Amino acid sequence: MHITISAKHMELTQPIRDYIERKMSRLPHFFNRLQEIRVIIERVPHGYHVEVVSDVEHHQDFVTNSEHRDLYACVDVVSDRAVRQLHEWKDRIRGAKKHIGTRRRLD
Template identity: 35%
Template sequence: MNLKISGHHLELTQPIRDYVQTKLERIRRHFDNVIDVTVILSVQKLSEKERRQKAEINLHMRGNVIHVESIHEDLYAAIDLMIDKLDRQVLKHKDKIQDHQHEGIKRIPETQSAA
């Protein structure tokens, strides 16, 4: 899995990088077929009092790309929200793949097989 973390209007420190990497381990536990991950962390300054922290991620896997973003006042909370959303979407994608593989098998009703 290739991981790229970048920051816009934000200096990325090692604790932030470590936090993102530990949170992404949760995704890797559920689904191993991840090819490339791009994380963008940014700060939006609307006014002097309002500052929004934005975290977004693009997860490339075989046959699909998942994009998730979250906005919060705290950067760590924005990362947590982003990972929660991503986790739900990855599990949903994994369920679709597993259900699709068993879709071709048709069962014969018992009433017809007895006759």
């Protein structure tokens, strides 16, 4: 799995890059079909906007957004949302395969 981090209207420092990589590296633990994670950080007038695009095998990309004044808080929120989104998708896939139809007794 590959993590790509890009920034718009700001300079991406090494501590921020390390923090984002550490937070995003936990996503494959919840869903192992991740091929790539793209993190886009944008400086907006009222704070930061962070978008995470999770490229999942055999499915459309999952997109998660967050806006906050603090960049680290924004990364925390968006990573938690991405984990929840992937976890819900994984549960949905597992539930569909384990569905058992109702049986009727014929007398």
